[in-house]
Amino acid sequence: MRSRKGIRKSKWLVNTVLAIICLVWTIPTLGLLVSSFRPAADILATGWWNILPHRDWQTTEQLQLPKDTDLRAPIIVNGVTYTDDQLRAGVEQGGERLIWENRRARLLNVQEKEWTVISNFTTQNYETVLGGKTYEIKMPDGSTKTEKGSGMSRSFWNTVAVTVPATVIPIFIASFAAYAFAWLRFPGRKTLFVIVIALLVVPLQVALIPILRDYTALGLNGTYFGIWLAHTAFGLPLITYFMYTSISQLPKDLFESAFMDGATNFTIFSKLILPLSVPALASISIFQFLWVWNDYLVSLIFLGSQPEVQVLSMNIANLVGSRGNDWHLLTAAAFVSMLMPLAVFFALQKYFVRGLLGGSVKG
Amino acid sequence: MHTQKTKKVLSAFILILAFVMVITACGGNQNNNTANQPGNEAGQGNEGATNEAAGDSALAKALNGEFKGTKVTMFGPFTDADEVKFTESIKAFEEKSGIDIAYEGSKEFEATISVRVNGGNAPDIADFPQPGLLKGFVKDGKVIDVKSFLNDEYLKKQYNQSWLDMATMEGASGEVMAGVWARSSVKSLVWYNKKAFEEAGYTVPKTWTELMALTEQIAKDGDPAWSIGIESGTATGWPATDWMEDIMLRTTSPENYDKWVSGELPFTDPIVNNAAQKMSDIWFNEDYVYGGRKSIATTSFGDAVKPLFDNPPKAWLHRQAGFITSFFPEGLTADDYDWFPLPPIDEQYGQPALISGDIYAMFNDRPEVRAVMEFFTTGESLKSWIQTGGVTAPMNDADPSWYPNDQERRMAEFVKTADTIRFDGSDLMPGAVGAGTFWKGMTDYVSGTVDLDTALKEIQAGWK
Numbered sequence: 001m002r003s004r005k006g007i008r009k010s011k012w013l014v015n016t017v018l019a020i021i022c023l024v025w026t027i028p029t030l031g032l033l034v035s036s037f038r039p040a041a042d043i044l045a046t047g048w049w050n051i052l053p054h055r056d057w058q059t060t061e062q063l064q065l066p067k068d069t070d071l072r073a074p075i076i077v078n079g080v081t082y083t084d085d086q087l088r089a090g091v092e093q094g095g096e097r098l099i100w101e102n103r104r105a106r107l108l109n110v111q112e113k114e115w116t117v118i119s120n121f122t123t124q125n126y127e128t129v130l131g132g133k134t135y136e137i138k139m140p141d142g143s144t145k146t147e148k149g150s151g152m153s154r155s156f157w158n159t160v161a162v163t164v165p166a167t168v169i170p171i172f173i174a175s176f177a178a179y180a181f182a183w184l185r186f187p188g189r190k191t192l193f194v195i196v197i198a199l200l201v202v203p204l205q206v207a208l209i210p211i212l213r214d215y216t217a218l219g220l221n222g223t224y225f226g227i228w229l230a231h232t233a234f235g236l237p238l239i240t241y242f243m244y245t246s247i248s249q250l251p252k253d254l255f256e257s258a259f260m261d262g263a264t265n266f267t268i269f270s271k272l273i274l275p276l277s278v279p280a281l282a283s284i285s286i287f288q289f290l291w292v293w294n295d296y297l298v299s300l301i302f303l304g305s306q307p308e309v310q311v312l313s314m315n316i317a318n319l320v321g322s323r324g325n326d327w328h329l330l331t332a333a334a335f336v337s338m339l340m341p342l343a344v345f346f347a348l349q350k351y352f353v354r355g356l357l358g359g360s361v362k363g
Numbered sequence: 364m365h366t367q368k369t370k371k372v373l374s375a376f377i378l379i380l381a382f383v384m385v386i387t388a389c390g391g392n393q394n395n396n397t398a399n400q401p402g403n404e405a406g407q408g409n410e411g412a413t414n415e416a417a418g419d420s421a422l423a424k425a426l427n428g429e430f431k432g433t434k435v436t437m438f439g440p441f442t443d444a445d446e447v448k449f450t451e452s453i454k455a456f457e458e459k460s461g462i463d464i465a466y467e468g469s470k471e472f473e474a475t476i477s478v479r480v481n482g483g484n485a486p487d488i489a490d491f492p493q494p495g496l497l498k499g500f501v502k503d504g505k506v507i508d509v510k511s512f513l514n515d516e517y518l519k520k521q522y523n524q525s526w527l528d529m530a531t532m533e534g535a536s537g538e539v540m541a542g543v544w545a546r547s548s549v550k551s552l553v554w555y556n557k558k559a560f561e562e563a564g565y566t567v568p569k570t571w572t573e574l575m576a577l578t579e580q581i582a583k584d585g586d587p588a589w590s591i592g593i594e595s596g597t598a599t600g601w602p603a604t605d606w607m608e609d610i611m612l613r614t615t616s617p618e619n620y621d622k623w624v625s626g627e628l629p630f631t632d633p634i635v636n637n638a639a640q641k642m643s644d645i646w647f648n649e650d651y652v653y654g655g656r657k658s659i660a661t662t663s664f665g666d667a668v669k670p671l672f673d674n675p676p677k678a679w680l681h682r683q684a685g686f687i688t689s690f691f692p693e694g695l696t697a698d699d700y701d702w703f704p705l706p707p708i709d710e711q712y713g714q715p716a717l718i719s720g721d722i723y724a725m726f727n728d729r730p731e732v733r734a735v736m737e738f739f740t741t742g743e744s745l746k747s748w749i750q751t752g753g754v755t756a757p758m759n760d761a762d763p764s765w766y767p768n769d770q771e772r773r774m775a776e777f778v779k780t781a782d783t784i785r786f787d788g789s790d791l792m793p794g795a796v797g798a799g800t801f802w803k804g805m806t807d808y809v810s811g812t813v814d815l816d817t818a819l820k821e822i823q824a825g826w827k
Binding site: 105133 | 440
């Protein structure tokens with residue numbers, strides 16, 4: 001048996017390791033957050049960590065060499081000989097650095113290390129992402145016409161309209177199914193359950209074209225109902241299995257006594273099962289919500305990107321422009337799209353850890 | 364007791380039913396109503412007078428308002444600013460004809476179009492920037508032959524023969540006209556900072572020797588002449604393929620170029636190797652390229668043009684297609700920049716022009732779709748886009764006075780007067796090569812991970 005001290009020590013070790021992992025895990029996100037507040041030109045020029053105080057070369061004076069200096073021959077500056085390559089990369093000399101400011105004009109920078117902080121921040125990225133880009137079109141008569149592109153707000157609500165039903169419907173159906181699989185005895189129960197489990201390993205990509213054909217025949221393409229159905233179908237196996245493991249663990253005596261008192265299956269389900277499986281429901285809701293919220297492929301195929309139905313992930317992908325010239329907007333867009341999942345996560349978080357265990361104890 | 368149970372089950376059932384009905388009701392509203400509404404024909408009778416096409420053509424009928432209230436779906440790769448410009452350019456037609464052209468742009472066009480077509484959900488019209496991609500659909504007989512509703516004479520009037528040839532593809536049963544060319548872009552352009560260029564006393568080179576002399580002169584003056592960047596996300600490497608194609612056109616015959624594009628002339632051939640060497644003479648000379656060889660593969664193609672307009676310029680020349688003007692720093696006017704054609708290398712092949720363009724293919728045959736397709740064969744369909752800048756019209760009836768500045772007008776002229784016109788080879792090659800090993804092989808070669816022979820072998824392996 002280990003001593004108390006040993007346990008405390010190992011706990012301390014685990015916590016440190018976890019803290020380090022968390023830190024490493026969040027650094028890219030932090031960098032993204034910082035970048036989202038920086039102007040595009042700055043992102044290109046310096047890394048986001050430069051907003052922290054650091055020592056950097058600052059130009060203190062400039063040296064003008066004779067205009068006819070031959071760049072391919074050794075260059076003499078203040079009695080010391082340098083090559084052009086050295087001056088291009090910057091050459092250190094007694095705490096100072098020499099580097100070209102302008103080769104053509106034969107102008108040299110003399111630089112010293114100094115403490116600096118970059119504090120050039122802007123909310124422009126967020127304004128563009130939320131309010132939509134403005135396009136200036138030059139009209140034939142020389143005037144400029146400003147067209148306002150659609151911002152994120154519309155696709156944000158579209159995504160809500162897709163995600164909420166696509167989370168509620170499969171969980172609703174899967175809970176019924178899980179109850180039936182766990183507590184009702186009917187012929188073919190095991191076979192059906194195995195089929196549901198087997199569907200877990202079928203990648204949804206194989207279903208895209210066949211389902212698209214059916215949708216075309218039924219006229220469901222580009223409709224919310226179609227995408228709810230698709231997300232429901234793709235989500236059901238996992239949710240059913242998840243709810244099954246949680247519901248099947250509930251004590252049998254509970255149902256038996258309820259049954260003795262004349263409760264129907266529906267009463268048992270609604271009065272006993274649902275309240276008891278709130279943690280499991282909450283955690284699978286988070287899973288399904290995140291999956292649908294972040295989904296790109298399924299909505300790309302079944303919903304398309306017509307503005308009236310376009311979801312957030314597709315809007316963000318289009319933000320970068322036809323040739324990827326507006327990549328800097330992605331930083332801000334990523335944070336805007338994160339808001340909703342974060343809100344959902346923190347709202348349901350207290351159930352999350354409890355519910356996570358739901359799938360693990362009984363396999 | 365029994366009745367009570369049934370009652371509860373029944374109420375539960377009704378509850379579910381109500382829920383499902385609510386869902387379906389919500390979904391139903393989103394259904395797009397594509398039904399024809401040919402009711403309102405009368406009102407716009409005399410609008411057709413403005414139209415030159417024959418009275419019984421689909422376009423004339425459309426302008427008479429015969430297809431009012433119908434909807435034509437379009438799917439293409441342009442998003443963002445291009446989408447706004449496109450929408451602007453079709454607005455007048457939509458108002459006049461009453462046809463609603465529902466354009467849908469996606470960054471994932473290349474990947475999505477196959478799924479949509481095979482899933483039976485093809486758009487009425489799709490915009491292909493890479494004819495190589497369209498070839499597959501034509502072969503499977505999925506594409507409607509343009510000649511089935513537009514006659515040869517009309518097409519010959521609207522397009523030069525070379526455009527028509529490029530649109531002719533092998534169909535399920537014989538050759539078909541796979542689509543109509545809607546917008547084009549000229550690629551063999553070398554951009555420069557007009558004011559700085561003149562101040563420095565440089566002159567526009569007419570031959571390759573002069574170009575290399577200018578490059579050397581600029582290097583001597585203290586700047587790298589060229590600014591080159593080939594980074595473009597997953598498509599990294601494509602500007603390098605454009606260079607290769609441009610040099611191929613200048614170092615070998617057009618016939619060899621065609622063979623190369625169709626796979627008959629392998630990448631490992633000395634002709635291709637020679638072209639790559641010519642390119643390397645500039646690209647791998649540390650004095651000639653801004654940032655040196657190592658920066659080429661990591662510089663975004665859109666950012667590569669910016670050093671030209673720094674004050675003072677950090678680089679002087681940039682070879683890129685006409686669309687690059689939209690990447691110029693803000694506030695630049697047509698007085699600040701200009702271009703010259705990439706000069707010929709071997710005199711016997713004259714002055715070639717490398718071009719690219721978008722071909723619109725039709726997947727569903729309905730009268731209103733025909734009308735819209737016919738509309739896209741007219742210069743009028745591109746007018747406002749031309750006026751706002753960034754495209755060159757492939758149609759013959761586009762008025763040169765529409766171009767917003769001299770630079771763009773000269774592009775159109777350049778294509779008309781060039782000795783050879785060839786389409787961007789990598790866009791014609793099958794995707795595995797043109798948008799695969801060619802990009803990757805060039806990137807590997809430029810970044811120095813493999814030598815030229817290995818790179819060319821790698822590219823050739825894409826043909827299989």
